[in-house]
Amino acid sequence: MRVVLDVGLISAKFFFCLLLALFCVGGVASRNLCAADEPSPTVTWREAYEHLQKGRYEEVEEAYEFLKKQSATKDDLPGEFANSPHPLTGPQYAEIALARIDLETGHRARAYERLEALKKLHSEQPRILGLLAWYAFLNGKLDVAETSAQEAIRIEADELWARRTLAEVYQATGRLKQADEGWRYFVRYYNRVQPEKAEELLLAAEGSLAYARWHTGKQIFDFVLNTLCIDALKADPLFWQAHELSGRLLLEKYNKPQAQQEFQAALAINPRAVTVLLGRAQAAAQDYDWDESNRLAKEVLKNAPGEPLAHTLLARSLLFSNQPEAALEQLQLAKAICPTDPTTTGLIVAAQIQRDGIRSLPRLQLLLESIDHIADLPAAADAPEAYETTLIAAAKINSACGEVLATTGEALEMHRKFELAEKFYRAALAVMPQLTAARNNLGMLTLQMARVDEARTMLDQAFKSDPYHMRVSNMRKVIRQLDGYATLSTDHFVIRYDNAQDELLARYMSKFLENEVYPQLVKQFGYEPSTRTTIEIYSKGNGQTAHEWFSARMVGLPWVQTIGASTGMMIALASPNGLNEPYNWSRVIRHEYVHVLTLQQTQFNIPHWYTEALAVRNEGYPRPAEWNDMLRKRVPRRDLRNLSNLNLGFISAKNGDDWNFAYCQSDLYANYLVERFGEPALEKLLLAYRAGKTTEVALKELFQTDIKDFEAGYLDYLDRIVAQLPGQAEASIEYSKSEVEAALEKEPRNAEWLGRAAMLKAKDRRRDEARKLAREALEIDPHCATAAIALAELDLRGEAPEKAIQKLASALDNTQPDHQLLQRLLPLLIQTKRWDEALKYASLAETTFPSDISSTVALAEILPHFMDLPRYKAVLEKLSMYENDESEYRLQRAEIAWKESDLPNVARYAAMVLEIDVTEPKAHWLLAEGLSGVKPEEALEEFSIACKLDDELAEAWAGWAVLLQTRGQVQEARQKAETALALDAKNARALEVLNKSQPAK
Structure with a gap:
């Protein structure tokens, strides 16, 4: 198979170097x-x-x-x-x-x-x-x-x-010139000898790759993958080492899919190949899937106890979860096996810094500048710090220990110690300029720190050395994309955007940031950034979607879970104008700016879960209905993360629900903190992180509790939350076929288990068995929801919705209605336009299950068929808060307010529409109407925007004419009124403007 080292967008996250036999x-x-x-x-x-x-x-x-x-x-x-x-x-x-x-x-x-x-x-x-x-x-x-x-x-x-x-x-x-000649030998050897044996070919490949990494070796990378490895397998089909080398190289270049194919091919020959298992572990670590990485590393150690890379992989996981002491234990085991391994030494330095901090940054800087002449380093005034002792020992062995320094930089960057990571990357390149990986990482880190011009130079240099590095290549494309963007600067922000697609969004975002976000959040958190914050809005273009550009900006790869993110130094988001489904950009930008403030003021010491908790709390919206659904399913089964692994939920979630639930849990941890210790507890904990303390220390010092007690209280709190969602928790639990069968064996006359068995049979299209079980269940309990649902599903497959409605309604107990029954019944009633029954059951659902927003959504569709405007307005207002990425409900509420001449609510809800879609002309028109009497200058601008977006919006032209007339701009008013009448000859306001502007006879 020919492997292509494509520099397009290939998904992966992070790579840890493999240095093994x-x-x-x-x-x-x-x-x-x-x-x-x-x-x-x-x-x-x-x-x-x-x-x-x-x-x-x-x-x-x-x-x-x-x-x-x-x-x-x-x-x-x-x-x-x-x-x-x-x-x-x-x-x-x-x-x-x-x-x-x-x-x-x-x-x-x-x-x-x-x-x-x-x-x-x-x-x-x-x-x-x-x-x-x-x-x-x-x-x-x-x-x-x-x-x-x-x-x-x-x-x-x-x-x-x-x-x-x-x-x-x-x-x-540290004898780099001799090393370079040593690696160059392999290129010359191959050209001179043309070896044919598999082992010779692989040794030539390993040496040639080392030479290529120090030089611009594009052709060598190609040749190794597509000639040497293939020739080795032709010479010896059992030579799995060729697959392993291909996989390792592809993983190094962030081509994870093809790397995994090569690893699988190697394991098909030798399922116990340690280097291959470790390659797969590193692939998992790229995605921060520490569970899988740790599993594979432990599997290796079980069969090959003297494998140092397995220990270093376990150590990386422990460092990520802020357990430096445990990491050091693993690293000492690795060091005992190979004392000179640079990866092990670099991670030891990182673990010591994570554990002890750094007493003196000037001393660190002096040490890093003295690496290549370590004998000249003046003695420390006090006892040297642990990391210093380790680095000095490494420098005495290797005055060009760039790999040690770069590994430390990687680990510090992973722990969001960006400024320290930069120091180590620069020191690595100072003593070992051939170190391509450090140059790649430094360039990408500089871009993450919003120093775009500096990053451009570094990434260009990195690309020359390593043209197949996917993340470097993609970030260079991002910079070129940014070059074509416009800039809008305010007192506290610099917004980069596509002028053709997002000029309006940038204008409204800048006002929102300066007028609402900045003053409120700076005051709340007691911190003001020293420089303006850069915000980059990515739109579709040059063959990529808005989200692909945003993802490439954040990680150098084409996909990340979210649509907005912050590095702590800058904010990026995918333009809502460039996505299939718009979102509430005001909520996202407020959320991300909380990250900027909390990360910067704690020098990135704040745990991921807590900065997310504070960001979610500041969005200003109720807990989403989806979160309630997840709580009902997960809390009873304790399918939860805790403070030791919650951070992983944001970066290595197994699916979208896991990712969303990490936000939910973080928010609830903060809510529990407030419930137990009061509102000031939030600020106290933030200040503790600002002082460099860990969560464990902060809980003990501030609240006289430990992690175990705090976690136990949190679980009790979650149980109380779920208990407030009546009648839904148990029903929402999904059981497997084997669980249902086992339960039925114990309780053969249990209606609920019979109903669940019927649902499973219906799902498997075993209709007769499903009907028999469901009817048996309903004989025992006429209100058995699962049985009624199973029968209804069978009716719907037979295209008999009326029969399905009858079965669901018959099983419903109006005094204690079942949530699942109502969820199945309401859409059918709406679909068949049975509005009276739909209103009855939607009202019952909303009253019984107020935390479930689906009944309110149903009411928004049902109520227009009834003369109950007050209730309809209340429904729209509720949905405007709960469905905060949907503009439709806000727009409908604004239109009702305009018809009622309720100008404050016209302005309020129209502005809320623009928080989602700044291109909605009706929202600009309605906002203008709402502002006409209080902020006429802004109203004029809104009328102008509305008519530019939709020049056939007659009411906007008419309203514009009315406002101009009240300001004495008669001629302009007449022009706007005439335009309105050309669109709507009976427009009353336009006619009135013309009548009033007629010259006196």
Whole structure:
């Protein structure tokens, strides 16, 4: 399969570097075999190799123990290098295979010891020396690795394992020029030798990729994926390592879908391949799916206990959830396996900073500037901080330890310590300018911090070095898109927008921000940003939707869950004018500006859940009906997150409901805080985060409680919330087929279980069985909702809505109506235009279940058929709050107010329409009517906008004429009135304007 490194929009979130042995694969459950496992004496070298490649470690170990006593020619040994002037003997080949088994089952030290012993017997065999060097490197023994590699190369100049190891050692010890030459060797080697064996091809690929990462290596990336890896598999179809390398490279470039295909292909050959399982774990970590990442890492450690990358992946998850001590425990385990691994060291530095903070930023800056001449660093005035000690030790080994610094920067950025992350990225590039990953990350981070011009330069440089990096490529496209946008600057905001599509939106947003959002929220939170906040409104264009541009702006990829977001330094949103379904942009922009204030004032120390809680509370709308539905379903089953994992609900939700429920839970945590400790508790907790404290410490110091007690109280609070949603909690729980069958076995005469069984049968189209069960249930309980619904569903499939209505209505108990029955009955009554019954049952539903907005929505459709305007107005007013992304109800309410000459409500509801759709001409007209008597200048502007948006809106022209006439602008008034009459010859207001403006006879 040809793999395309496309620089289009490919979904993924974050990548953590993989630095492992080419042949580190699956694990072995036990090293001890019973006699029954002994291989046949006729086992061949090929059979043993197949066992090894397929991860059958139990069989292969015994096979090689047998084979190492046998002689063999080069042709007998699968995969043996074709052109080696020093071919391996059979016993040497078998012993190397046994060392590989040690390595792949997590016993690095034992693998090294086996090769060390083999060297004593064969000190002039270059392959043994080369592999000894590699295993020494994997164990952090850099001196041994370098010496052994040089010995191997002295004997055989093209010993590839030695060449790879020597380049790695040079890189790990700061000798970058020698490392660069070492990696360049592999490009030249391939061109000179044209190797054909799979292992040779993969070693050439690994070295060439390392060279390409330090240079502009577009052709090399292509060549590795589409030639070397494919040729390796042609040479050896069992060589899963080629799939693993392809997957790793694709994941590095954010092509997760194709990476997963390669990983799956590798696992189809060897389901226990450790590097592949870790690749999948890293893919999960890209999406912040820590549950899956941790599961895979633990699976690896179960079978390969000495695998350091598994520990570092677990540590990343712990760092994300703010558990630095636990992360350090994992990192120390990794460090014990390989003390010189830069990823481990970088994460240790990040964990120490997360745990201890930084006492002196000037000292940190001095340290970072001294990395490449660490001996000249003046001693600290006080005892050095833990992170400082770790960094100094790393710099003494490697004066160009850019990988350590970049890893620290990544971890700090993940924890939203953007300014610190930037310092570490810059320090990494200062000592190791070849480090493409750091340049990529710094460019993207700079854009997230709203420094667009600076980001442009950095991302252009990054793209030259790494043209296949999806996020870099997409963010460069975003900047080019921004170049074509207009700018509207106010005292506190800079708004970027598409002048052709969103000029009106930008104008109204700027007024809303300056007049309402900024003064209110700055006062509430007691914090004023030091610079103006940039707001970017993305519209459709250049082949991308508004949401795709917005997503690319935020994460460099084409899709994120929301339509508005803030980095804390800027706000971006997809234009409501560019989406299929408009949304309440005023609610979104207020929400996002809360993030700007809370993140900045706490220096990003505020947990994600709490900044979301404060943002939701400031939206100013009631809890959505969808949240109530989720509460009814999830709370009884305790399908909930807690404070230790709630943050994950915003970035690694399994579906839209999980994502929405994270907001719901956050809001309710804040509500519970207020209920238990009073309204001032919100500000107190915010100030605690501002002081750098954790939630656990803040709860103890401020409210004399601990996490366990707080969580228990929160669960009780949720139970009370759900109890206020009467009659709906139990019915909303969904049961599986097996659960229903088990319940029926215990209670065969339980009407509810019979009804649920009938619903399942109806769903499976087993109609006769469904009817039988439903009728049996209704004989036991004539009001069994599930049974009636099952029968109604069968009637509807037979296109008999009247019969369905009859069955649902018959089962309904008007004294204790069932929520599900009403939900099924009301749409059918509306569909069949049975308005009297519809009004009756909608009224019953609204009274019985006031938290369910669906009955109010039904009333909005029913009431126009009755002469009950006061009630209709009340319904529209309620829906204007609960259905806050729908402009229809607000517009209808404004029109009623205009007919009643209720000008304050005309202005109020018309303005509320514009909070959703600034392109609605009727809203501008009605707002103008409402403002005419109090703010005539604004009214004139609104009339003008309305008529530009819809030049056939006669009432807008007439109203404009009336206002102009009252201001003495007679000639203009006549012109507007004449336009109105051309559209509506009987328009009373236009006629009156003309009559009043007739010259006296």
